[in-house]
Amino acid sequence: MSRMPLQPLQNFVTAARLGNLTRAAESLNLTVSALSHQMRQLEQRLGYPLLLRQPRGVGVTPEGQRLLEQVGPHLDAIQQVFQPFGARHDRVLTVSALPSMASNWLVPRLGSFVAAHPEIEFNLESSERLTDFERNVQCDAALRVGAGQWVGVHAEPLFDEWLMPMASPALVERMGGVDARPLSEWPLLGDPDG
Numbered sequence: 001m002s003r004m005p006l007q008p009l010q011n012f013v014t015a016a017r018l019g020n021l022t023r024a025a026e027s028l029n030l031t032v033s034a035l036s037h038q039m040r041q042l043e044q045r046l047g048y049p050l051l052l053r054q055p056r057g058v059g060v061t062p063e064g065q066r067l068l069e070q071v072g073p074h075l076d077a078i079q080q081v082f083q084p085f086g087a088r089h090d091r092v093l094t095v096s097a098l099p100s101m102a103s104n105w106l107v108p109r110l111g112s113f114v115a116a117h118p119e120i121e122f123n124l125e126s127s128e129r130l131t132d133f134e135r136n137v138q139c140d141a142a143l144r145v146g147a148g149q150w151v152g153v154h155a156e157p158l159f160d161e162w163l164m165p166m167a168s169p170a171l172v173e174r175m176g177g178v179d180a181r182p183l184s185e186w187p188l189l190g191d192p193d194g
Helices: 006-018 021-027 032-046 062-082 099-116 169-174
Strands: 051-054 057-060 092-097 121-126 141-143
Touching (some): 006 062, 021 032, 057 062
Parallel strands (some): 092 141
């Protein structure tokens, strides 16, 4: 057998420890599909199943448990050895932002920021989840929409957001005019609680 690549093993260890492919994929910056594909390839290469797909996450087979116990501590040791070499540089700024906020507001402003601060390496993480700064120590700041009442973070308002209902003329006519019915009776696109 040729040399085993470390990345699929690390991904397996992460999935097995978290017991959930979605959370594991997120922590590895992969899609669930990509992680599942890697796990299938690893299982094919080894010749036996490692993960048990369950309705609420994943478990490990006996072979998977044995592999986890034998490989996990070594991968942890490798991570510990390289931690001092991968220490964050003071000139790196990592910001997490909602995809819509990143593309519509932040990215158009990045050019002027980078031009004004060429000494800073800027990293952008696009995510809809709230940032857990204790787990994601690489992230320096997060841009989110809300009242700013999140536990364990200091929040500063950037700007207000106004939302307004919009409708096609055909829908307005079908509903009997703009003032004919309350807004709650009109058909909505997307998540009504969003």
